[in-house]
Amino acid sequence: MSRRAPRLDPGGTDLPVLLPAADHLQRRAVRERELGAAVPRLDWRHGAVLLAGLLVSAGLAQAQSGEGQEPVLEVIVRWLPVLLEGFLFNIVISFLAMAFGTLVGTWLGLMQISLLLPVRTGSWIVTQFFRNAPWLVLLFYCMFLLPFEFTIGSLTIPFPDWLKATIGLSLPVLANVSEIVRGAVNSIPSGQWEASESLAFNRRQILWMIILPQCVKRMLPPWMNLYAILTMATVLASVVGVSEMMTQAGRVLAAEDRPGLLIPIYSFVLLCFFVYCYPIARWTVALERRFQVKL
Amino acid sequence: MAWTPDQPIVSCKEVHKAFGAVEVLKGVSLDVAKGETICVIGPSGSGKSTLLRCINALVPINSGSITVEGQEVHDPKLDKLALRRKVGMVFQQYNLFPHKSALQNVMMAPVTVLKQDKAEVEQRAYRLLKKVRLEGKEQAYPGELSGGQQQRVAIARALAMNPDVMLFDEVTAALDPETVKEVLLTIRELAEEGMTCLLVTHEMGFAREIADMIYFTDRGVIVESGPPKDFFASAKDPRTKEFLSQIL
Ligand SMILES: Nc1ncnc2c1ncn2[C@@H]1O[C@H](COP(=O)(O)OP(=O)(O)OP(=O)(O)O)[C@@H](O)[C@H]1O
């Protein structure tokens, strides 16, 4: 008469026929638990809905506005260079924040498995702090705490807002990368450490030549997932006045002064992000599947 | 002071080891002469693996002494890496590096740790893989090899460091009966060539044939020991008798 705690069994469910979705959801839950992060949920249908939304709202705006007004889609096309330039800025910010976050986050993650207690504790605190702080708050902190220029001797280096925003966005990224690295290192069986220690490798060699190469596979899906999340978060930079796509969309709306454009323009913004992030999400899922079979 | 080959190559004296409050080794003493093969047998949890791990300093001991070629293993000043170059170890779960081919698994430590010439190590690796009967499998990855083949790669990998002592921790326990034979054959050849071998094993028949000495451990102490002939024929301790009656 032993009572067992309920648990998720990756093998299947009791109700495979009645609940076709249950199996699928359960597998996702298992995968998310293993990765320690949410699995992207983007689906092509989301894109279809967005596109339909854009077209319907454009049609409605068209119907509302009187005769002789320029068609909504033409307005969007006319502003396309401005909007896409903004979008390019989002992507540049996401690249830089990801690169910086990955570089620093990897070291932070390795510090979390240091043999020295103070290093371990310190990096753990930093990781937890930046991981759990709201992204927007971190962004504001960076905007107002970082100087607008650096002076080294007689040389003055300007420090523009967009760069500050990039650093602000890279803080949660580095904390998440730190956790991804730590989790991946811990997921390698201890036998790998023992075997390499018995072959007289030192800790540094073990980490860089044996453990981390095996981690890359495990880290890639959550890392790409994080990148997709970051890309979508780059619009936060509009709040602090960086000329990325959201800011540009606002400017377009102000210039046009036509309330009916609001929904079509923002739908277009959403669509751009979808078109960019969707392939990343699909690729992540594909990689995950492939590695799962191999492991 | 200097060690000479007529002294024990591995010598444990009153070794105590506890994990937290659990005492796993409660005063274990044993000597192994150069070229000798000893087998440690005993029930699960009696501390056999722990003893082997202590010998190449994978885990620290609480008290007592272990020397390898006269050097105190748990001397804090000892260069652990130097010790591990002399002591090779093979594990129950093979623990091959899955991202490296069989050949790379064998070559890695001599090239990066001993800084030996790559071409020379490669030749040696081919020779060792041939010796463990894995000719033609050099480029295979661990995931593509059977358990027995992986275990033989692991043996070749340990041998590539040219160790003076080899530790085998239940290296056949995870294998199916067919492949056990291949691995045991490899170990037997090694022992016959004069390698000093310490084996933890449940293969009594093999232990009887190959060992110079058998040690029976139970709950952290060596209960009984002797050459296999005497040991299997006339075990005196009731614990040994019970264990042997269960297993034979
Ligand atoms: N790292 C560890 N931390 C805590 N306890 C441990 C550790 N390693 C081993 N033990 C405990 O020490 C005891 C002896 O373990 P050991 O692996 O040496 O036994 P064994 O004789 O090799 O058994 P088996 O035949 O099952 O391999 C066990 O009770 C085990 O739970």
Ligand SMILES: [Mg+2]
């Ligand atoms: Mg064991």
